[in-house]
Amino acid sequence: MNMEYSGRDTERTSQLPATVDAVVIGAGFSGLYMLHRLVSLGLKVQGFEAGSGVGGTWFWNRYPGARCDVESLEYSYSFSPELEQEWRWSKRYSEQTEILSYINHVADRYDLRPLIRFDTRIVSQVYDETRQMWDLVTAQGQSIAARFCIMATGNLSTPRVPDFAGIELFEGKWYHSALWPAEGVDFSDQRVALIGTGATGVQMTPKIAQQAKHLTVFQRTANFSVPARNAVLDDEADRTHKASYPARRQQAARTSFGISGVPAPTRSALDLSPDERARSYEAIWAQGGSVYFLSTFTDLLTSKAANDTAVEFVNRKIRSIVRDPKTADLLSPLDHPIGTKRLCVDTEYYETFNRGNVSLVDVRAAPIEEITATGIRTADAHYEVDAIAFATGFDAMTGALREIDIRGKGGLTLAEKWVHGPTTYLGLMVAGFPNLFVVTGPGSPSVKGNMVHSIEQHVDWIAGCIAHLRSNHVAAIQPQAAAERDWVAHVNEVADGTLYPLADSWYSGSNIPGKPRVFMPYVGGIAAYSAICRDVVASGYRGFALVGDTSAL
Numbered sequence: 113m114n115m116e117y118s119g120r121d122t123e124r125t126s127q128l129p130a131t132v133d134a135v136v137i138g139a140g141f142s143g144l145y146m147l148h149r150l151v152s153l154g155l156k157v158q159g160f161e162a163g164s165g166v167g168g169t170w171f172w173n174r175y176p177g178a179r180c181d182v183e184s185l186e187y188s189y190s191f192s193p194e195l196e197q198e199w200r201w202s203k204r205y206s207e208q209t210e211i212l213s214y215i216n217h218v219a220d221r222y223d224l225r226p227l228i229r230f231d232t233r234i235v236s237q238v239y240d241e242t243r244q245m246w247d248l249v250t251a252q253g254q255s256i257a258a259r260f261c262i263m264a265t266g267n268l269s270t271p272r273v274p275d276f277a278g279i280e281l282f283e284g285k286w287y288h289s290a291l292w293p294a295e296g297v298d299f300s301d302q303r304v305a306l307i308g309t310g311a312t313g314v315q316m317t318p319k320i321a322q323q324a325k326h327l328t329v330f331q332r333t334a335n336f337s338v339p340a341r342n343a344v345l346d347d348e349a350d351r352t353h354k355a356s357y358p359a360r361r362q363q364a365a366r367t368s369f370g371i372s373g374v375p376a377p378t379r380s381a382l383d384l385s386p387d388e389r390a391r392s393y394e395a396i397w398a399q400g401g402s403v404y405f406l407s408t409f410t411d412l413l414t415s416k417a418a419n420d421t422a423v424e425f426v427n428r429k430i431r432s433i434v435r436d437p438k439t440a441d442l443l444s445p446l447d448h449p450i451g452t453k454r455l456c457v458d459t460e461y462y463e464t465f466n467r468g469n470v471s472l473v474d475v476r477a478a479p480i481e482e483i484t485a486t487g488i489r490t491a492d493a494h495y496e497v498d499a500i501a502f503a504t505g506f507d508a509m510t511g512a513l514r515e516i517d518i519r520g521k522g523g524l525t526l527a528e529k530w531v532h533g534p535t536t537y538l539g540l541m542v543a544g545f546p547n548l549f550v551v552t553g554p555g556s557p558s559v560k561g562n563m564v565h566s567i568e569q570h571v572d573w574i575a576g577c578i579a580h581l582r583s584n585h586v587a588a589i590q591p592q593a594a595a596e597r598d599w600v601a602h603v604n605e606v607a608d609g610t611l612y613p614l615a616d617s618w619y620s621g622s623n624i625p626g627k628p629r630v631f632m633p634y635v636g637g638i639a640a641y642s643a644i645c646r647d648v649v650a651s652g653y654r655g656f657a658l659v660g661d662t663s664a665l
């Protein structure tokens with residue numbers, strides 16, 4: 113496994129300031145914008161990042177085919193009109209390398225790099241109730257104290273490293289999608305196994321197939337995927353979009369997914385005749401994109417009968433693309449409504465199974481039993497391979513937070529508090545953990561929309577809150593237990609009004625053995641959620657306790 117550390121020992125061990133106003137953990141989209149906002153407020157800040165560079169998700173996930181499923185002109189910061197205008201995306205959906213270049217550009221443009229200690233993990237974070245300060249310790253054993261801690265640790269940053277029996281015996285090389293070597297992997301002339309068919313496996317499959325001698329995809333659960341219709345972003349499209357950027361960003365904020373230009377659905381899928389419905393789906397299929405597809409009708413995520421029409425359409429498409437009927441059947445999902453697991457967005461995923469050098473193995477019927485020196489043994493066969501690519505996902509949404517020993521009031525650890533599943537108020541803060549903010553935490557829309565939009569909304573809220581505390585000399589803020597309880601109930605109630613709970617997925621933690629099964633994102637939509645956050649502030653931070661006078665400290 114390649115951890116791609118640059119080994120900047122001096123930097124890693126040079127003295128940290130003893131105390132800062134705020135620590136920001138993580139230097140992806142959230143951490144960078146948070147640092148920028150806090151510096152603008154005049155705070156003394158220190159950033160920490162486990163990787164050797166900025167980028168978060170886009171730093172680590174360098175696997176072939178990696179790109180975002182939200183169009184680049186939308187999946188980008190809106191806080192600076194100059195930045196919006198000057199950056200030129202090359203494609204409708206740009207590749208990971210380009211997204212990473214953009215994030216690096218932002219880090220340099222706003223001079224954020226000097227604020228960050230790279231190659232440095234925070235391992236412990238303890239709240240001192242007397243000083244009303246957080247004491248943090250790095251993996252190198254260095255300490256720093258801060259009044260505010262902002263967890264910009266990401267929703268998909270703890271890879272689910274495979275624990276297959278025998279993996280240590282494998283004589284070839286193996287890779288996890290989220291720990292991919294920076295220099296890339298050359299699969300030419302190799303027999304490659306790919307395990308996992310979520311969004312990552314779906315992106316990787318066509319790319320590896322183009323290079324490898326043979327690709328065997330090991331599928332446990334078939335996933336739905338719709339075409340991306342990725343294309344070069346021409347000058348005219350770029351100009352038109354940028355000319356209307358302010359209006360587009362405002363429009364995005366009024367939608368459920370935080371993306372502009374997606375027509376709001378007006379009709380139920382069940383209001384149309386089968387022919388009319390098929391024409392609507394065909395038009396959206398031709399246009400491409402998952403949010404577009406799920407916005408075809410008003411009720412695809414709330415009515416099983418409506419959803420069934422979309423399932424039937426996509427499964428028919430799969431059968432029309434994939435020539436071998438048995439493979440087409442295997443690729444057709446049967447176990448969950450479409451959109452209740454991440455709806456994948458692909459470039460020639462299904463078409464790839466028509467290639468002579470690609471085969472699909474059903475590991476639901478015959479599970480993987482072990483990795484051997486030369487390949488993979490399932491319950492009914494042994495597959496000889498030279499390399500294995502694991503696209504087995506993440507301990508999502510809570511994994512990165514649980515990896516740190518976070519101790520709040522009374523010494524309670526976050527892991528103990530969340531033993532039955534994460535509880536937060538607004539996905540922003542946790543009762544008993546004063547001045548600890550989470551960017552896009554469980555209980556916020558986070559992954560159920562345009563992440564960059566959600567990140568900016570959270571960072572702006574947190575920056576506004578910290579400014580409020582400082583100007584009013586308040587030492588600490590934390591949610592009231594009742595507000596947290598009510599919010600968790602609301603998050604569940606909203607999810608229960610949808611089809612989401614019908615799927616086993618990382619949204620509910622069911623991909624990790626032993627993880628409590630709780631639906632984690634807030635699916636009430638970004639517009640509704642942001643209005644609640646604004647209202648909480650307007651009503652004097654309703655549901656929060658603001659305590660202590662900093663002028664007395």
Ligand code: NA7
Pocket residue numbers: 268289307308309310311312313330331332333454475480503504505506559618623
């Ligand atoms: P996902 O969506 O969690 O997918 C992981 C895949 O790995 C999924 O197909 C799993 O099958 C499969 N998997 C996991 N463990 C095994 C074992 N033991 N045997 C066979 N197959 C296994 O992760 P991704 O990285 O694709 O995507 C995560 C998000 O990143 C994505 O939704 C986007 O938001 C970006 P299962 O479904 O559990 O049967």
